Amino acid sequence: xxxxxxxxxxxxxxxxxxxxxxxxxxxxxxxxxxxxxxxxxxxxxxxxxxxxxxxxxxxxxxxxxxxxxxxxxxxxxxxxxxxxxxxxxxxxxxxxxxxxxxxxxxxxxxxxxxxxxxxxxxxxxxxxxxxxxxxxxxxxxxxxxxxxxxxxxxxxxxxxxxxxxxxxxxxxxxxxxxxxxxxxxxxxxxxxxxxxxxxxxxxxxxxxxxxxxxxxxxxxxxxxxxxxxxxxxxxxxxxxxxxxxxxxxxxxxxxxxx
Numbered sequence: 001x002x003x004x005x006x007x008x009x010x011x012x013x014x015x016x017x018x019x020x021x022x023x024x025x026x027x028x029x030x031x032x033x034x035x036x037x038x039x040x041x042x043x044x045x046x047x048x049x050x051x052x053x054x055x056x057x058x059x060x061x062x063x064x065x066x067x068x069x070x071x072x073x074x075x076x077x078x079x080x081x082x083x084x085x086x087x088x089x090x091x092x093x094x095x096x097x098x099x100x101x102x103x104x105x106x107x108x109x110x111x112x113x114x115x116x117x118x119x120x121x122x123x124x125x126x127x128x129x130x131x132x133x134x135x136x137x138x139x140x141x142x143x144x145x146x147x148x149x150x151x152x153x154x155x156x157x158x159x160x161x162x163x164x165x166x167x168x169x170x171x172x173x174x175x176x177x178x179x180x181x182x183x184x185x186x187x188x189x190x191x192x193x194x195x196x197x198x199x200x201x202x203x204x205x206x207x208x209x210x211x212x213x214x215x216x217x218x219x220x221x222x223x224x225x226x227x228x229x230x231x232x233x234x235x236x237x238x239x240x241x242x243x244x245x246x247x248x249x250x251x252x253x254x255x256x257x258x
Contacts, residue, residue: 004166007211010058010107011158011189014228018111025135025231026144035146035200042196043207047074049193051212052087060191060210061108062091064156065117065232067209068193069124072153072237080237082124091122110158110191111136114230132234139226142219146197148231155194156232157208159225160184171217172203173224184225194222194229 049067054060066087073080089099094116095108114134121129137144137155148155164179165171165188175182193209202220209215 001169002211002213004169004211007055007166008058008060009161009188009190010054010060011191012107012109013186013189014109014111014158018109019136019228022111022230023133023135025137025148026141028135029147032147035143036150038199039146039149039196040198042075045071045074047071049209049212049214050082050084052084054211057088057092057097058105058107059088059092059097061095061110061113062087064110064191064193064209065091065113065122065130066124068154068156068232069130069234069237071193071195071209072234075153076237080124080128086122086124094122107189108191110156110228110230114156114232117232128236130234130236132232134230134232137229137231139229140223142200142223145194145222145229146200148229149194149196152231152233153195154209156230157192157194157222157226158228159190159192160186160227161188161190161225163188165225169215171208171215171221171225173218173220189227 047070052059052063052066054063066082070080070082088097092108095112096104096106098104117131118133121131124130137148145155162184163181164175167179168175173182190210195207195209195214197207197219198205200219203218205216206219206222207214208217
């Protein structure tokens with residue numbers, strides 16, 4: 001098991017007023033059908049999150065975006081390889097980080113990351129600008145979190161970890177005594193991605209990405225640690241050049257009219 005105490009965190013606390021003003025996903029969903037009972041088949045998707053220097057930098061908010069994009073692409077059946085320099089120099093730097101200046105390694109506010117991406121594209125690859133709308137999800141709404149994993153592929157999540165979480169490789173609210181303090185702390189803020197789940201009961205497993213690993217956590221752990229959760233909609237990850245296709249359709253229409 002990796003020594004998680006040697007890893008870095010980096011989610012700066014969210015402003016409750018900022019979250020309250022944020023777009024709410026529940027207000028923009030057309031059909032609220034029940035989520036699937038399980039997404040266990042996702043375990044067969046050939047995907048693994050990357051570390052992207054989150055062992056030495058507090059860039060988890062940027063890493064969560066990159067790993068979420070790669071997971072989304074994998075679920076759609078194509079490969080997306082995001083280089084670490086694009087995460088650190090291209091995305092973490094938006095929050096003020098400068099290589100060689102450790103005083104600028106201060107983490108990120110997740111809502112600021114999302115709003116920045118909505119306003120200005122981030123190039124995950126040379127020809128892949130990622131930009132698009134986002135919406136927040138009630139952290140206590142298990143059904144909506146499950147729907148996001150099902151329909152969007154992942155959830156961008158901010159948690160407050162407990163010291164004991166850093167001593168185990170299975171996250172639950174029932175922790176062994178040797179692990180230490182089981183109480184979540186605001187100074188242990190971290191960004192993780194929620195990918196899939198085995199069921200919807202309290203003790204069923206949710207599979208989350210962090211520190212280059214897919215970790216197992218129970219739903220009751222997720223709800224006890226989750227402080228903010230968001231859905232990100234990126235048109236380019238549909239696997240087609242949407243703008244080019246729209247241009248071709250427009251050209252076709254003009255030719256037909258002529």
